[in-house]
Amino acid sequence: MSGDERIHLRLATVGILFLLALAVVILRFYRLSELPPGLFFDEGANALDALKVLQGNHAIYFPKNDGREPLGIYLMALAISFLGRTELAIRIPTALASSGTVFAVFWLGWLLFGWDERSETAQPWRGLLVGGLAAGLLAVSLEQTVIGRTSFRVNFLPLLLTLCLAFLWVGWNRRNWQRVAMAGACAGLLAYTYIAARFTPFLFLFFGLSFQFARGRSEPGGVTKGISFLAFRFASLNSRLRAEWSLASVFVGVSGVLAAPILVYFALHPSYFFLRSSQVSVFQPGSGMMSSLWALAVNVWEHLLAFGIRGDPSWRHNYSGQPLLNTWEAFFFWLGVGTAAWRWKHPHLRLLLLWLALLLLPAFLSRDNNVPHFLRMHGATPAIYLLTSVGAWETIRFLRNRLHWAQVKWAPRLRHKGAKAVIVVGAVIGFILIQGAHTYRAYFQEWAASPHINSAYERIWTDLALALNEQPAKTGTVYLVGLISTYSWHFEASTHPSFEYLYTGDAVTRVIHATATHNLASKIESALAAQEQVSTVHYVDWDNILVGGNVHSDRLVTAILKKYGRYLKSENHDSFQIHSYANLDLDRPWTFYDRLEPLTVHFDGGISFLGFALGQGTEQLSLNHQFDLDQDRPWWIATHWQTTPGVEAIYSISLRLHDAGGGTVYQQDAVLENSASLTTDKWHADELVDTLHFLEVPSDLPHGAYELRLVVYDFETLKPTVELGVWEPETVVTSLQVTESR
Numbered sequence: 001m002s003g004d005e006r007i008h009l010r011l012a013t014v015g016i017l018f019l020l021a022l023a024v025v026i027l028r029f030y031r032l033s034e035l036p037p038g039l040f041f042d043e044g045a046n047a048l049d050a051l052k053v054l055q056g057n058h059a060i061y062f063p064k065n066d067g068r069e070p071l072g073i074y075l076m077a078l079a080i081s082f083l084g085r086t087e088l089a090i091r092i093p094t095a096l097a098s099s100g101t102v103f104a105v106f107w108l109g110w111l112l113f114g115w116d117e118r119s120e121t122a123q124p125w126r127g128l129l130v131g132g133l134a135a136g137l138l139a140v141s142l143e144q145t146v147i148g149r150t151s152f153r154v155n156f157l158p159l160l161l162t163l164c165l166a167f168l169w170v171g172w173n174r175r176n177w178q179r180v181a182m183a184g185a186c187a188g189l190l191a192y193t194y195i196a197a198r199f200t201p202f203l204f205l206f207f208g209l210s211f212q213f214a215r216g217r218s219e220p221g222g223v224t225k226g227i228s229f230l231a232f233r234f235a236s237l238n239s240r241l242r243a244e245w246s247l248a249s250v251f252v253g254v255s256g257v258l259a260a261p262i263l264v265y266f267a268l269h270p271s272y273f274f275l276r277s278s279q280v281s282v283f284q285p286g287s288g289m290m291s292s293l294w295a296l297a298v299n300v301w302e303h304l305l306a307f308g309i310r311g312d313p314s315w316r317h318n319y320s321g322q323p324l325l326n327t328w329e330a331f332f333f334w335l336g337v338g339t340a341a342w343r344w345k346h347p348h349l350r351l352l353l354l355w356l357a358l359l360l361l362p363a364f365l366s367r368d369n370n371v372p373h374f375l376r377m378h379g380a381t382p383a384i385y386l387l388t389s390v391g392a393w394e395t396i397r398f399l400r401n402r403l404h405w406a407q408v409k410w411a412p413r414l415r416h417k418g419a420k421a422v423i424v425v426g427a428v429i430g431f432i433l434i435q436g437a438h439t440y441r442a443y444f445q446e447w448a449a450s451p452h453i454n455s456a457y458e459r460i461w462t463d464l465a466l467a468l469n470e471q472p473a474k475t476g477t478v479y480l481v482g483l484i485s486t487y488s489w490h491f492e493a494s495t496h497p498s499f500e501y502l503y504t505g506d507a508v509t510r511v512i513h514a515t516a517t518h519n520l521a522s523k524i525e526s527a528l529a530a531q532e533q534v535s536t537v538h539y540v541d542w543d544n545i546l547v548g549g550n551v552h553s554d555r556l557v558t559a560i561l562k563k564y565g566r567y568l569k570s571e572n573h574d575s576f577q578i579h580s581y582a583n584l585d586l587d588r589p590w591t592f593y594d595r596l597e598p599l600t601v602h603f604d605g606g607i608s609f610l611g612f613a614l615g616q617g618t619e620q621l622s623l624n625h626q627f628d629l630d631q632d633r634p635w636w637i638a639t640h641w642q643t644t645p646g647v648e649a650i651y652s653i654s655l656r657l658h659d660a661g662g663g664t665v666y667q668q669d670a671v672l673e674n675s676a677s678l679t680t681d682k683w684h685a686d687e688l689v690d691t692l693h694f695l696e697v698p699s700d701l702p703h704g705a706y707e708l709r710l711v712v713y714d715f716e717t718l719k720p721t722v723e724l725g726v727w728e729p730e731t732v733v734t735s736l737q738v739t740e741s742r
Contacts, residue, residue, distance in 0.1 A: 009124050012425045016132040019432045020106065023139040024099040027439060028148050032095055033088040035448050036150055038459030040316065043151045044498030046073055047090050051501065053077035060265045066276045069262070071192035072153035085504060087462070094155040098148025101155075104162035105382045106135035109389065111169050112348035126393060132428040134389040137329065138381065140436040143311065143318045143374055145443050150316060154378045156193040160186045161200060161359075162382045165351065168251065177250050184251040188258025195276055196362035196379045203358045208248075210350055280366040300364045303372040307333055307384075312374040315456040319447050324374065325388065332391030333384060339394050340387060349390070355383035458498065460575045464540060465502035467573055468509070476535030477507040478528060479578075482542060482557060512557065519675040519690065520553070521560050525590035534584055536568070537561060541577040555617075555634070556592070556692070563618045564590055592692065593620050593638045601731050603712050605721035606644040607651055607680060610688070612733060613638040614708075635695040637708075637733075641672060645685035651721070654711040656730075657697060660704060666697045671715055679715075701738060708733045 039047065045065040050073050053059075062068045075093035083089035109131025116123045138144055148155060164186035171179025187204065190197040266273040282295045305323070308330025312318040325333055337356070340349035359380035363373055447453065454460070468479060481495070495511050503509065510527045512520070528534050539561060541554050558579055561567075565581035596611035603609070614637050615621045637655065650671065657666040672680050674689045683689060710731045713720040720729035 009128070012128060015425045016128070016136075016428050017103075017106070019429050020102055020132075020135055020139050023136070023432055023436050024102050027140065027145045027436070027443070028095045028099050031444070032091055032149060033086065035444070036316075036457045037448075037454055038457040038462035039087055039090060039151075039498035039501070040456065040458045041497060043090055044461075044496060044501050046076060046151055046153070047080075047085075047501035048497050049073045050076040050080055050090070051085070054081060060261050061269075061272060063269075063272050063275075066279065067195075067272055069153060069192045069194060069197075071156055071189060072151070076151065085501060087502070090151045090501075091149060094151045094153070095148055097155040097159045098144060101159040101162060101382065102135045102139045104159055104166060105138055105385065106131045108162050108166040108169070108382070109134045109386055111166055112351070112386070113390075113393075117346060129396075129428065130386065130389040130393055133392055133431065134382070134385040136428055136432040136435075137385040137388060140432055140439045141324075141385075142322065142439045142442050142447075143324055144381065145439055146316070146318055146447065147374065147378065152375060152378075154194040154196070154375050157190065157197050157379045158382050160190050160193060161197075161355075161379060164190070164200075165355075172244075172247055175247070177247060180247050180250045181254045184254030185258060187251070187255035191259040191262050194379070196359065196376060199358050199361055199379070203354055204251075206358070207351055207354050210354070211347070277366075280368065282365055282367045284367075295367065296364065299367065299371065303360065303363045303377065306372040306374070306377065310372075312370060312372055314370045314374075315447075315450065315452045317370075317374040319442055320450075320452065324372075324377070324384070329388055332395065333388040335391030335394060336387035336389070337391075339390055352383045352387050352390070356380050356387065359383065458496070460542065461496040461499040462502060463573070463575050465499045468503055468505050468507070471505065471507070473506040474536065476531075476533040477538070478531060478534055478536070479507055479509040479538045479540060480524065480527065480557070481509060481511045481540045482554065483511050483513045520556055520692075521590040521592045522675075524557070524560055525564075525586065528584060529586055534586065535582065537565065537581045537584055539579045539581070541579060543575050543577075555694075556636075559618045560590065560592060592636075595620070596638075596640055597734070599733065601710075602724045603721040604724055605649055605651065605712070605714070606647040607712060607721065608642045608644075609710065609712070609731070610640040610642055612640065614734065635697060637693050637695065639691050639693070641680075641689045641691065642686060643680055643683050647683070648681050650679040650681050650715040651712055652715040653693075654713065655693060655695065655733075656709045656711065657695075657736075658707045658709055659702075660706075665701065665706070666695070668693065668695055703739050704737075706736045706738060708736060 042065065046068065049059075049062045049064075049068070053074055054077050059070060062070060062073060072093060076090050079089040079092050080086075083092070110124075110127040111131075112127070113130040114122060114124050114127025116126075164183045167179045167183035167186060171177070171181075171183055187200065190200050282299055283292045287295070306312070307325050308323050308327050310321055311323045313320050323330070337353070340346075340353045344350050344353065360377060362379065363376035366373070366376055368376075464481070481499075495509060499509075508531055512523055512527065528537065539557055541558070544554070561579070561581045561584075564586075565584040568580040568582055570580070571578045593613035593615065596613055599609065599611055601609040613620055614635065616635055639653070652669055652671045654667060654669045656664050659665050670691075670693055672689070672691055674683055674687065710733050711720055711729050713729070722729050723731055
């Protein structure tokens with residue numbers, strides 16, 4: 001290579017690296033403290049574990065939340081020590097890892113394709129184009145932008161794997177044990193990244209063994225048969241193993257030493273090793289072999305559709321539904337795969353094929369409601385983009401060979417020393433600029449504005465933590481946070497992990513599970529009674545439009561607090577209100593009703609109705625009570641139940657309002673559940689159970705006389721039970737007189 005061409009190559013390299021740096025700075029770090037909007041549950045769980053690390057809990061593995069490898073958590077802890085308990089501290093390590101992967105792919109592409117093994121000559125422009133284009137694809141990928149800006153620990157897998165293979169490639173070819181040791185260090189750290197990294201040892205093993213197979217096919221004497229052929233192959237293998245043994249020992253030794261702590265941990269706790277994989281595997285216990293194989297085939301097909309057809313529907317992994325590669329990228333990708341398969345004897349192409357196949361297995365072998373699952377494909381992304389670049393390079397070669405350049409008037413200009421630099425740099429930079437602009441618009445303007453994003457990242461808990469951090473701290477202040485739906489919730493936790501991480505105030509916070517309302521009064525009383533001092537209680541009332549909540553639960557909580565305390569004020573925020581109360585009476589038991597109206601009905605299905613209470617707001621009504629219909633204050637009815645031993649049915653009730661003519665003007669059905677949200681088939685014998693139901697009667701209900709009737713029926717068969725001795729399914733609970741509102 002001449003001096004001028006070497007200068008052009010350096011300028012081209014610098015130009016591409018500058019554009020790559022600009023792309024990752026904008027797409028990975030711009031507004032990182034704002035977008036994504038909030039920390040979702042898994043990010044919060046990682047953050048809490050990072051706080052524990054700072055408190056001295058230096059775990060090798062974090063088993064909560066289905067188990068998490070520690071590398072990302074330790075790096076988050078380091079970031080928190082500098083940036084504090086912020087969203088940015090949780091996301092900066094993974095954003096850096098995603099950015100680093102871009103440059104690692106550029107380096108690996110240059111190493112793999114910058115040398116032609118057949119002619120044993122340097123091919124720097126090929127290496128620059130393949131590496132630069134692959135890194136550019138990675139940098140401006142919309143899917144990579146979404147995942148890279150979220151604190152997924154999987155972001156460390158492609159970075160370390162790419163660095164490992166780059167160090168291994170250059171170290172082995174140059175017989176440099178220091179580089180091989182660096183590769184071993186990266187390989188050892190892979191065990192601490194993500195569960196899919198467990199497939200990487202097979203990549204190293206199969207790639208090493210593939211040299212023997214590839215060379216054996218072309219050995220002289222290939223027609224040798226029988227025992228002499230086997231003896232020849234065995235002797236050849238032994239000689240090669242002896243020649244490579246020292247470098248292999250360095251790689252395996254360093255990686256083994258670094259991976260040893262977590263391997264020992266899993267050896268002592270094997271259940272943790274198989275916990276998550278057994279949960280998501282397509283091969284589930286109880287499923288037949290044919291059923292599992294069919295599920296596997298469907299899963300493989302769904303993930304292959306990610307290449308040009310459709311993508312991950314999760315907004316946390318992707319712009320919902322968009323394929324991993326667009327149509328043109330998918331064309332070049334499959335062309336690259338075909339090229340690598342056709343020329344599989346070339347080690348660099350064989351490596352990419354094995355990488356693609358083995359690191360797609362975590363996605364193929366796991367089931368999920370959202371497929372394709374880009375997180376589980378993430379370890380294969382460097383290979384995907386490198387193969388796409390191979391396809392683009394082969395297309396350029398094909399066009400160059402098919403066109404008659406000598407007959408093109410401007411073709412001689414391409415022989416100028418700087419022509420290659422212009423073509424390579426122009427192609428890569430042009431792509432990065434065009435695709436980068438598209439990704440910028442798609443992410444910062446379209447994805448960020450989607451109404452699905454706030455719920456996907458559970459933003460309400462981040463907003464709540466930041467809002468409460470700004471409130472003045474007073475002794476005896478308690479915040480009750482209502483949980484009124486399954487929105488943004490995992491399991492029966494005491495609080496949301498993202499809120500717990502971001503909230504730094506001194507006031508006590510307690511989550512009240514308001515999904516079951518019949519024992520809500522006792523829940524609130526217990527939460528407050530556990531505090532040493534209670535001066536002011538603030539109830540966080542979520543915007544039900546955002547969380548899909550039940551307005552009755554909010555009304556019930558505020559009614560209970562108003563009944564046993566003094567209302568102070570309400571503050572409005574974007575996604576919630578805060579209602580404040582003082583002078584709480586904690587010297588007597590809290591109940592929503594004061595007494596039960598005596599009414600006993602024994603049904604033939606083994607369940608008994610033992611009484612009820614009826615009212616509006618905090619007011620309990622007496623039988624035959626005349627009252628004004630208040631549209632804003634729904635009726636409520638508390639019912640008292642007991643089951644006999646051996647009840648197997650899941651019972652529901654139907655509350656029906658009949659007018660004087662016997663016609664039904666209103667009906668509400670509900671499944672009976674106890675305070676633990678268990679249905680009647682799981683109740684203890686002779687257990688006394690209270691339930692609470694709100695009745696949204698029509699606002700235009702005429703005044704007059706009505707009857708409230710009750711039907712108990714089997715939820716699964718819809719067959720009603722009947723009252724013993726009466727043998728009728730419908731029971732009159734009470735008569736009501738409704739007067740006009742005043």
